[in-house]
Amino acid sequence: MIDRFQIRELQELVGNDLLARLKIILPYVPNSGLDHPNDIYEREYLVKIFLSFSGQDILSKREFREQILCHISEKEIKYLADTLGINSKLDFKNLISKISGMEWGNNENSKKFLQFFKLPIDFLPSPKKELSNIESLNKPYVPFKILKDFQIRIFEKSMKKIENPVQRFIIQMPTGSGKTRTAMEIIAFQLNMNPGKSIMWIANSEELCEQAVECFKDVWSHIGNFDVDVIRAWGSNDLVIPTRSSFIVGGFSKLNSTFKKKRELAEKIRDDLVIVVIDEAHQVIAPTYKRVVETILESNYKSHLIGLTATPGRSDILCSETKDLTDFFSGEKIEIDSGEKTVFEYLRDKKVLSNIEKDPLITDIYYKLSEEDKKYIENYFDYPPGLLKKISQDDARNLEIIKKLKYECELNKKVIFFAGSIDQSKFICALLNFMEFGAEHVDGSTGKDRRRYIIEKFKQGQLNVICNFGVLTTGFDAPKTDVVFIARPTMSIVLYSQMVGRGLRGSAIGGTNTCKLIDVIDNIEKYGSPDRVYDYFEQYWGTNE
Template sequence: MINRLQIQELQDLVGKETLQRLAAIIQFIPNSGISHPNDIYEKQNLERIFLSFAGQDAFQKEEFRKKIISRLSDEEIRSLAQKLGLSDLLPFSDLVNLISHKAWTDNSETKILIDFLRLPESYIPSARTVIPNIETVKRPESPYKSLKDYQNEIFRKVEGNLENPLQKILIQMPTGSGKTRTAMEIICAEMNKNPGKSVIWIANSEELCEQAVECFRDVWSHIGTFDADIIRAWGPNDVKYPINSSFLVAGFAKLHSAFKRNPELAKVISNNLHLLIIDEAHQVMAPTYKEVVTKLREDNFSIHMLGLTATPGRGNLDNEETRELIGFFSGNRIDIESGNQTVFQYLRHKKILAHIKKDPLYTNMVFELTPAEKKYLKSHYDFSMEFLERISLDDMRNLEIIKKLKKECELRKKILFFAGSVNQSKFICAILNFMGYRAEHLDGSTKRDRRRNIITEFKSGDLNIICNFGVLTTGFDAPKIDVVFIGRPTMSVVLYSQMVGRGLRGPAIGGKESCKLIDVIDNIEAYNSPDNVYEYFGEYWEENV
């Protein structure tokens, strides 16, 4: 039914700037269906572009649905009314108002309307999921998977340390080696030894928080010796203090704001705590995060503190931050013993980690940093959002990325694309959809239910491409990823390891033998390319493809 819209209406809905950007590059994409820039202004192509670039957002708005429905014929609207259980005897205008006013949610009426208007199934809104603030862990329904030998060695060392008072321990395990699973075994063992006491797990993203909940639920259901509560304290859930023995999972930001509003809350929570876990421990060096940890420990200094990290503290390659982080944990760092091999060789040999095959995309483009961007890089050890936004708008660079992505799509690969900006992620995602490859976009503003639905589809195999910005670097496990495509430059070892880590899971833990890593390598003035970051991870790779 989109064909009822006029050419000018379609152009206005897509936007002049988007059409100009498309006209400049799409003719150079092999087999895109567009051979000349002016072809995109043909009505049939405009309809496809609208559905790919703007349709999903447009149909969320009642006024737009009303515009489309009002262009149905009298026979069509009465047929639709019957399907929706409305009286087909009502006047045409009343039916238009009633149908367009219906809630655009995951319900049978929306599905009928989407089917009737011949819209893509992906337009169906995600079902709203209510996540409980508190839940009780029940008995297991699946077999228990014991720790691997190297995880068990970490467990044994940490448990030995925890027999002493006031322990602060930093656990370092490479991305993909099972930090969360190992930590959860420690947590459950300590809760069993200390009934009535609670544990708090602090992380900086919803994905990491939910991952912790799922892992605790699985482990505790098998080895827990009493009923324990899980308390969620992130997103819409308030911070609740434990009444029973509990596993409290909280977002740093949520705790910080809650403690500011109610300074006594930290004291109430800490009174019953035995363990404090900091996921992605390098975050604790930020002043607000350190403040949260300090508040929890100032009235109960006997709380043991564990930090989890893959690359301790290294926002850049300077060791100062690493030393500070290890110092924060009293110099007590525990990591994997790998004998004469490197840790990566050891874990690959055990098929814990996949073989990473590098396939760099050299753009041969030179980008000059402004004085402000240089200043930001010098003080923050990474590129500013302004710089990332600027290079992400370079459509000659985007063209090379799209061509490379298209080749992987043609091979039906499962791809996770890390963009340099929200704009770039949306733009590239829309072009992939225009070319017939189903892709979805995620960023920090994506609604929680939609984000969860997209990730579920990706994990199940119903969706093969996710384009994202600012999310999915942590707390996201999709075992069968074929390609990690990094489209943003970074000088941060931590961020880079998190992105690469999404493809590291090996066959011994449900992943793949190998994963392709595609890096977009730019020539950034005065810094050449961030090769020093990539070379830092030389042990991750074995060969180029």
């Protein structure tokens, strides 16, 4: 029924700026169906553009629901009112007010509203999933799941260190090699050895926190000796004091704000902690994160500190920060013993890591840097946000990206797309939907229920592409990813490794034998060569035989 809107209304809904942009790019987009640029002003295309570019939240706005209702007849609105259980004898104006004012959510009336207007069910808000503050886990009654041989050796080395008092060390394992699972085995073993005690796991995102909970629950269900509690301390869940053996999972930001207000909580919890684990440990030397860890460990002469990382430093060139990180963990590191092979060769041979098939997209587009850009790069060793925004708004570049994505989608590949900005992620996602490929967008502002829903759709094969900016680099596990598409230029080895890592899981751990890596390679003045970042990861790639 959106097609009942006047053309002028549809143009206003889409927006003149977007229409001007699409008028240039859409005629060159494969599958667009446009014979002439001005075709986008026809009702058919305006409706399609609106549905593709409007976003999932458009119907959550009462004003828009009112606008739709104004375009149906009195007979139709009375029928809709009866369907929704609203008194259809009210006059037209009151019916619009009553129907548009109903609660919009994942409920039957909202579904009926969408069905009446023949709109996709995806316009509904995502189902909410409440995570309890405390969850009790019963001791297991299922067979033991063993670690892989290289994970067992990491486990044994860690146990040996923990035999000594107050140890600090890092476990470094490449992305995709099961460092979280290995760490959970250590944690579960230590809890079994210390009944009544607790272990704290700290991470910097909700995804990483919940991933840790799920992994612990799985491992404890196989090797736990008694009932324990899982305590969630992130998002809306507050930190609580354990009453028995517990696995406490906390977000850095939540713990920081909690300890500022109630430092006594740290004092009450720390005495019963046997291990504190820092996920993505290279971030721990940031002042806020470091303060949280030091508060937990202050005057604590019992707890061991374990860091987990795939990359041992925050960057290859931030030498002082890498040294600070090393010092923080007493210079102790445990890593995979791969013999004469590199660790990546070793893990590829075991099919733990997939082979990477490199397929660079070379744009040959030249970007000149301003003096401010150069200064930012010198200070922060990565490209400034303004430059990333400029590059991501380049529609000549975006056109090449969309052509490449079309090719992969037609092969029914499952693609994770890393954009250079939120706007680019939304724009590419909308173009894919316009071309009738399944795509969704997520960023840091996407609600946790919506994000969880989109990721689950991707895992179940209901999406071709999941587009994102600033998220999905960690705490996201979709082993069947076929293609990692990086359209975000970066000089950060840590960030780059996190993006590439989403496609590294091999067939031995439920992933794929080969994952394609598509890098968009630009010619950026002075800093355009990707060799510094890519050469650092040369061992990841291996051969594509």
